[in-house]
Structures are given as C-alpha cells and as structure tokens.
Amino acid sequence: xxxxxxxxxxxxxxxxxxxxxxxxxxxxxxxxxxxxxxxxxxxxxxxxxxxxxxxxxxxxxxxxxxxxxxxxxxxxxxxxxxxxxxxxxxxxxxxxxxxxxxxxxxxxxxxxxxxxxxxxxxxxxxxxxxxxxxxxxxxxxxxxxxxxxxxxxxxxxxxxxxxxxxxxxxxxxxxxxxxxxxxxxxxxxxxxxxxxxxxxxxxxxxxxxxxxxx
Numbered sequence: 001x002x003x004x005x006x007x008x009x010x011x012x013x014x015x016x017x018x019x020x021x022x023x024x025x026x027x028x029x030x031x032x033x034x035x036x037x038x039x040x041x042x043x044x045x046x047x048x049x050x051x052x053x054x055x056x057x058x059x060x061x062x063x064x065x066x067x068x069x070x071x072x073x074x075x076x077x078x079x080x081x082x083x084x085x086x087x088x089x090x091x092x093x094x095x096x097x098x099x100x101x102x103x104x105x106x107x108x109x110x111x112x113x114x115x116x117x118x119x120x121x122x123x124x125x126x127x128x129x130x131x132x133x134x135x136x137x138x139x140x141x142x143x144x145x146x147x148x149x150x151x152x153x154x155x156x157x158x159x160x161x162x163x164x165x166x167x168x169x170x171x172x173x174x175x176x177x178x179x180x181x182x183x184x185x186x187x188x189x190x191x192x193x194x195x196x197x198x199x200x201x202x203x204x205x206x207x208x209x210x211x212x213x214x
Contacts, residue, residue, distance in 0.1 A: 070086050070087070070088065070089070071086070071087050071088065071089050071091070071118055071119060071120045071122070072084060072085075072086055072120060072121060073085055073086075073087055073096045073118050073120075073121075073122050073123070073124055074122070074123045074124070074205050075096050075097060075099070075100035075123075075124045075126075076123060076124070076125050076126070076166060076167040076202065076205060077107070077124075077125045077126035077127055077128065077166075077167065077169075078103055078104050078106045078107035078108070078126045078127065078128045078129075079097060079100040079101055079102065079103055079104060079107070079126050080100065080101030080102055080103075080104050081100050081101035082100060082167070082199075082201065082202055082205075083100065083199075083201030083202065083205070084201065084204075084205070085099040085100055086099075087099065087118060089118075089119075089120075090117065091117070091118055092114065092115055092116060092117055092118060093112065093113060093114050093115070093116050093117075093118060093124055094114040094115070095118070096118055096124045097112075097114070097124065097126065100124075103126055106128045106129055107126050107127075107128065107129070108126075108127045108128060108129045108130075108131065109126075111127050112126055112127070123166060123205070125166045125167070128169050131163075131169050131170065132163065132170070151208070151209055151210055151211035152164065152165050152209060152210055152211070153210075153211050153212070153213045154176060154180070154185075154186045154189065154191075154192075154210055154211070154212050155180060155185040155186055155212060155213060156213070157176075158177075159173040159174060159177060160173075162176055162177075165206060165209045165210065166209070167202055167205060167206055168206070171197070172195075172197050172198070175195050175196055175197060176192070176195055179194065179195045185212070186212045187212060188212055189203065189206070189207050189210045189211070189212060190203060191212075192206070
C-alpha cells in the first residue's frame with residue numbers, strides 16, 4: 001500500500017505542471033460555456049421587443065394614412081388652371097388654389113378665405129376684381145348645395161342671370177349672349193366649347209347649373 005502511494009506522489013510530482021495546466025484549461029472552458037449561455041438567454045428577448053415596436057409603428061402609420069382620405073375639390077374663377085384637383089383631408093383653401101396653378105392677375109384675393117379647411121365635393125371659387133354676384137368672402141359651395149338652385153337657361157338668361165352661376169363672370173356672360181345672337185340658340189351645354197374661355201373641365205363643372213331650352 002505504501003509503495004502504491006509513493007508511486008502516486010512520484011507521478012504527481014513529475015506531471016504536476018501538466019495536471020495544473022489541464023485543470024486550468026477545463027476551468028476556462030467551463031467558465032466560457034456558462035458565460036455564453038447566460039448572454040444568449042439575455043439576448044433572446046431583444047429581437048422580440050424590437051419586433052413588437054416595429055409592429056406598433058407599422059400599425060400606427062397605417063392608421064394615420066387611413067385618416068388622411070383624398071378630397072376632390074373643384075377650383076374655379078380667377079386661377080391659372082381651373083378644374084378638379086385632389087387633396088388630402090385637413091388641407092385648406094390655399095392648398096387647393098395652389099394645386100390649380102395659383103391665382104391669376106385678375107383675382108380679388110381679399111375676398112377669399114385661404115385658411116378655411118376643405119371638404120370632399122367642395123367648390124372653391126376665386127372672384128375677379130370688380131366682379132359682382134360672385135360668392136361671398138371665402139364662400140365654398142359643395143356640389144350638392146350648388147345643384148339645389150334652379151339651372152340657368154343658356155338660351156334665354158340675361159347677363160345678370162348667367163353671372164349667378166359660379167365660374168361665369170361678366171366677360172363670359174357677354175360672350176355667351178354674343179354667341180347666342182350670332183349663331184342662334186345653344187343645342188347643348190357642351191356648345192360652350194365654341195365660346196372663348198370655356199374648356200372641358202370648366203364645362204363639366206358648369207353642366208349641373210346650366211340647361212338648354214327653347
């Protein structure tokens with residue numbers, strides 16, 4: 001027994017450095033594995049949290065876009081490009097006029113409420129300087145309310161009656177009467193294309209307010 005014990009002590013003395021080194025390596029490996037497992041567990045929730053935040057942001061943006069619905073607005077009068085424009089809800093008259101090319105030199109800007117919010121199917125009318133019987137200051141008429149007034153007969157209306165229609169000023173009213181006198185009665189509202197100053201877009205906007213009789 002003593003002999004065996006002496007051999008073990010002799011073996012330990014000879015390979016002491018190797019044994020210490022082996023234990024040290026094993027310790028380092030165990031420590032590294034434990035630390036790696038700990039860091040991996042901590043890192044797992046982070047992608048989940050990021051995903052949740054990203055999902056919330058996406059839903060929020062989608063909800064905001066749904067709220068901003070398109071509005072179709074008819075811009076007429078003293079603007080550079082009269083006609084129908086598309087805007088986002090919540091925008092104002094100044095945005096509608098800008099989309100129609102802005103006011104021209106004949107515009108009476110003092111009579112327009114640029115700060116008023118727009119709504120779908122609204123008509124924005126910019127009166128001309130010196131124009132009578134035009135919408136009141138900042139007045140914005142929807143297509144529905146405009147259609148409640150009786151249509152004006154192109155073949156019998158006076159200049160004053162023609163000027164009650166949004167988009168027809170004194171000059172255009174005189175041109176209509178002059179055309180009627182020189183070429184006879186209108187057969188359809190679309191004949192306004194033959195009168196100077198009326199394009200397809202403006203005729204389309206005026207059609208609900210005009211009629212051809214007699």
